[in-house]
Structures are given as structure tokens and as C-alpha cells.
Amino acid sequence: MTSSTPTTPLTELSTEELAARLQTARTDYAALVERGLKLDLTRGKPGSDQLDLSDGLLQLPTSTKDRAGVDVRNYGGLDGLPEMREIFADLLGVDPGQVVVGGNSSLTMMYQVVTWLLLAGAPDSPRPWSQEPVVKFICPVPGYDRHFTMLAELGIEMVTVPMNEDGPDVAAVKALVSDDPSVKGMWIVPTYANPTGSVCSAEVAAELMAMPTAAPDFRILWDNAYAVHHLTDVETKSADALGLAAASGHPNRVIMFASTSKITYAGSGVACLAASAENRAWYLARLGFASIGPDKVNQLRHVEFFGDADGVRAHMRKHRDLIAPKFAAVQEALGSRLAGLGIATWSDPVGGYFVDLNVLDGTASRVVQLAKEAGIALTPAGSAFPHGNDPDDRNIRLAPTFPSLDDVVTAMAGVAVCVELAALEQLTA
Template sequence: MTSQPNAPLSSLSPDDLAAFRAAKQEEYAALQARGLKLDLTRGKPSSAQLDLSDALLSLPSTTKDRSGTDVRNYGGLEGLAELREIFAELLWVEVDQVVCGGNSSLTMMHQVLVDLLLHGGPGSERPWKDEPSIRFVCPVPGYDRHFSMLADFGIEMLTVDMNEDGPDVDAVAALVRDDPSVKGMWIVPTYANPSGAVCSQEVAAALLSMPTAAPDFRVFWDNAYAFHHLTEDEAKSADALSIAAASGHPDRPIMFASTSKITFAGAGVSVLAASAANKAWYLKHLAMASIGPDKINHLRHVEFFGSPDGVRAHMRKHREIIAPKFDAVDAALTSALEGLDVAQWTRPTGGYFVNLDVLDGTASRVVALASQAGIALTPAGASYPLGQDPRDRNIRLAPTFPVLAEVETAMAGVATCVALAAAERLQASRGTSEDS
């Protein structure tokens, strides 16, 4: 090849592009021959991360909370006070705004949505199910489980771009200002899934104060990664509840968080924080489904962490394990793809994912190539409602679960797949252009 390896692929001559593709096909054949079986599909904690919390298995050391109440019994619907205090400080909210529940914040989100559908919430004129239509604003790329939850209820999803400082505020404002059927929106404000974006104070203030046609418009503020820093420069989450209250819309945000990626993914604790009216409304309906959460698990976590600083110290241990994996993703992609102008990827400072945008029309092909080489990736477009990425370019990378060596191997393979798919696409487009 006469062109430099890092020249934009689209600038190569037909002969050089053909030679590049042939070289990548050789690399890919060698990759297939290795018989790999690697999985980067879900953002799960690794075994090493789970091991950090094994002391939980011998806790709690007592059966009573600090008030002397036996945690083995019924009651305490809003959760153990000691645990609520820890998360109130971590989430920049007041203790009396917090409810602690079971192991899944997704369950809390689902419960809130179901209750809004069946009953309406504070400020609602009627149950949402009785509205002519319901629509939600969905920043993209975003969290697939948020979208699948809406799809399960037949709620229409309206997409807006997720920028580096949060959702496109002007696009959101245009959707919510005059249409009362737009009842809510999702946002992962800190280290967003999958882009790693952090919602700025300015964007948060705009979202929580902008006029909406629906009087009961809700922002599902999913702070899933608020404590999941990858560097010492730790982003601070916007104080959504205070911002909303100050702007005259105290009931707009409902905040969620959990320890699913902090302690045990299947046996952690979840958190909801909301205005007094929203909290009372939530507990009223929760009381029909529960007589109290797992307070033994609550007490176990209180003893394990001890304080908010205990959580922070624990998360630094997580960072030591997973930050090198994110560095490995960047190193592999940079080494193989930088300068080719066929891919862009994020370098997040927190969270669990790397967002990879490849050449338009090639994401599905990249995922298929990787699969045929024994590397499982999240389906292309999974970060869009109904899995439909109109540009077929987005892939969510999840490097936390495999060991570091596997991440390095997998990402080198992914980079080969990205380059090969791009070369195929460019050759095909040139052939079409020449034929026409």
C-alpha cells in the first residue's frame, strides 16, 4: 500500500482500499482461527468486583437497628433510617425524601410507571391509562431497559440527542411545550449509559424548570452510575430535587439509584428519592404490595459501609479493578482505528460503558463479524428505542465483566471487525457509484 496506514479510509485509491480490505480479511481469518469465546454484552460487575463485598455474607452482626427495632419482622416501608441517611448524603438529597427498597432500582421505576398508569400522580388530572395517548422523551443513545419498559406498555418514544452535557435541551423543550401527551422522560444524568455523558447543572436546571403542557410531567432521574468514577476527577450529580423545587416544579423529578454495581448485583439495595408529595404517593401504593423491605439486607449494608465515606472508599476499589479495562478499550481502538475516520468512541470518566459509533450502515455487520469470531457484543442499535438505530452505527461496549486480558483480546478483535466492515462498505459504495 502506498498510503499511510492512518490515512482516512475514504481517501484511499481503489487499489489501496482493496489491499487494506485484503489485509483486514487476513487478520479476521486469524481471529476466527483462535476459537475465542468472549462476552462484552452486558455491563455486569466482574467476579473480582463482587469479591470486594464478600464481607456482607457474614453480616449483620445484630438483629436490631439503632432504634432497637427487630429487622427480622414486618414494617418500615420506607426502609432503614441508617441506610437512608447514607444515600441521602451521597445523592445530595434530604433523608426525609428517601425510600430504600429491594435489590433493583429498575423494579422501583417499573412500580412508579405502573402506578402513574393506573392511578395518576400528584398533579394528574386522571390516570395515565385514560389519556388519549402517552409519549416519553428518550435521549439517545440510552439505556435499553428504559426503552423496553416503555415498549412493554405501548408508550410511544420520542428521541432526542444525548450530548456531552446531557440531553438536547432545545429538542426536549420543543416536544414538551405544547403536547400534553408527552408525560415524561428518561435521563441517566451522571456517566450516562452508554455514552458516559454528565448532565451539566445548566442542562439539569433547564430540564427541571422548562414549561410543559402536561401538568404531571415526570423526569425519571436514573442515577445508576452516580458513584462509579473511573478517575480521581469525580463528577458531581446535579441536585435535581432542589433545582426542581426552586423552579416551582417539585414533583417533576423522581430519582433512582442502587448498589447493584456496588455490592452484589443480585442482592443489593435500591433507592428512590422524591418530593414529599411524590414520596407519600409512592408509599401509599407500595403499601398495597409490601409490608416492608428486606431490612436485614439494609442493616447488612449499613454495617458494611458504615458511612457515606465508606461507600466512596469502596468505589475506589472498584475503580482500581475496572479503570484499566476502559484504558484497554481505548488503547485497542486508538491503535487500530485512529486516523482511518471510520469510528468514534467515548473516553468516559465514569460509568460502565464505552459508546462506539462506526461508519454509517456497518454496526450490524461489525456485531455479526465479531460474533462469528467468538466475540459477543450487545446488538447493534440496542441503545435506541425498539433497537432501531436509523444510521446503523451505534454499538455499546461493556468491558467490566471479562478479565483484563480478555478485554484486550476482544477489543483488538472488535477493531479488526470495524475496519473490515468499513472497507467492505466503502468498496460497495464505490462500486454502486461507478455503476451508476
């Protein structure tokens, strides 16, 4: 959390002082509205300058064959180009033989996995999950909204646990899985989690892989979307989920996902899945009914563009140079107005795409409304919780990558005004 010059917490001000501060905040907000802003901090999208970094892809590939001489324009290669599998394997710390490289979207691969678990069950399932009376997933919160909407669409119940700085609350997870066989799975964004920026430690990961579960086919869906998205020169390494699972005697427990969506082109990158031999074979068997092979031309294009995993790492340092100043601007704007007031805390992430803002309980929806009326679009309050329901109405996900740096500075100064105004409205009500 951030800190700045100490300021008297608003809760310690007198009634008269609060009234005066409220009037000042209202004046500042009126001036904000008069500016007629039109700024968007709703989604964690790359900015155009980030996309420009990958424009060399448009001249690739220069060949139509992979290194084995196979024509990439043709059918086949269901598990993807070996060269692309090697790049992902290096980045994720897994064996290339554990990797399947697909199309542009890891979210699509996740949806396939969950759907096929419902329709067919896992290799170690007593029956398809759809034949169970109830299927539940553990969802660390705050978390990734698209994970939650996917489960809601498929009729899977969601139970929440806190997302701590070192990963999901292990004690809470163990309590849920130990005696309830309907708890079949769990989401994790292990590195620079969406939206908290938390990193699942090796110790927490080891406990998750080793814990006894009532369901024999319990799965952890390990969405390593931000594995190489560092904001500093300290490049955090992700926990070895597959290795820990195998060592614990539960090799099938974890299925890992990643993509280049925020590395090259968000709409035409390359996604992958990594899993045990049994899970990998299970996935490919299902996939074989739906596809005769992925877009290997695009995979070869990426192989030529990067060369190897070190090429990806070098490319991501260019991304860091573009977006780190935007994250610094968020810290400056929030700190300069809100530090010491006792009405907000926020993350200061070292990687990923988001800043996690927690405001005074019961005011997040009001902050988002005020921002909207001032021309600043924020992700709806509660989006980082299943069904959009934040029971405390305090969490807001900030996404500073897409706007320009100047727009981030302007928008975040406005957000800080809205946070203080909403808090003062509540404290003086």
C-alpha cells in the first residue's frame, strides 16, 4: 500500500471541518465535470504504442515451413508448432512435451476445458461433472471477472476465498475442499494477479497441490496471464505448479494457461495450455473432434519474430518502459490527494495490468457513478467478485495501460476527487 505525507484521517475531523472539506470536494468535482472529459480506464488493454512494438509481425513469416520442413499452411499439428511450444515452455518453466499451443485466446482454451469437464469428466472423474448434483469452484477475490462470468454461464456455483499478497487463503481453501466432493475446481491467476497484483508463493502453491480433496478429480486452473509482465527490473518467477503437483502425487491437479495477448497483438496472438501427460492427452482427444489443427502460420510468425524465450523477455522490457510510468502516475495521483485520509488503500504492483483500489465501505458504486458523470469510465464496482457482488461495496479495479500517460494523470486525479467526495458524502450523511 502507498504512503505519503501524513494527513488527519477524515474520521477524526469535527463536524464543522467535515462540512468545510465536503464543500471543497464538491467545488473540485464541479470543476472536474466542467472539463468535459471522455476517458476510459475500464479494461486492461494494451495501448496503441504497445501494439506498435509488434508491427514486425506484419512482414512475417518469411517461410511456409517449420524447422522440420512441414508446411504450416496445411492441416495437422493439433498440439502446435514444436518451436512455439519450446518458447512457452521456457517462459512458464515446464517441459515442451507438456504444452499445447492453440489459437489466439487462452480464455477459449479455458472455456473448452471447463465445458469438456462438464460433458465428459476428467481422466480421473467417476462421471461427467454435469451428472453431479452440484458443481462448485473456488474463486479467490478480488479476481478476474471473465473467470466468474464463464462459470456463471455454465451453471457452476462459486464460493469465494480471500486473495492475499502471497496467493489464495490456503486455510480457507483447505476447509472448502476437504469434505465437500462438489468442490471440483479453483481459479488462480498466480503471478501479478488480476486485479490485486498478488504473486502466489512457492509455499502456497505447494500447499494447494498437496492438500487432500474430497473430489478425486479436483482441478486448479492456473491462468498465468501475466507471467512475464513485469513493471520493474525485478522479474518475479512463477511457482512451478506442474512440478509441485507431480511431486505431491497429484500430477493431474493443475492445468496451466497463458498467451501472448498482451505481448504482441491482443486480437491475434498465440495461446497455450500446459498439463500432465494424462491431462494433455485428454484435452487433445476432445480437441480432435473440433479442430484439424491451429493457425500454424501465426505460430510461425511469432517464432520468427521472437526467435526464442529470451526474445520475448527483451520484448517485454519494451512494454515495461511504456507502461511503468502510467502505473507511477496512478500512485502519484492517489497518494497526493488520498494518503492519510483513512478512506482508501491501493496496491502498488510490480507487474501485471491493474491497480486494486479499495475505498470506504459502501462507497465504491458511488465513486464509479461520480466518475462516469465526470466523463471517466471505470470498471463497474464489484466486477472483481462473482456475479458482480462485492459485499462491502469497496473494491474498484483500475486499468491504466490503454490511455495515454497524460490521460492517466488526468483521469486518476479525477478519480481521487470522486473517492474523497463519496467518502465525505457518507461521513456527513
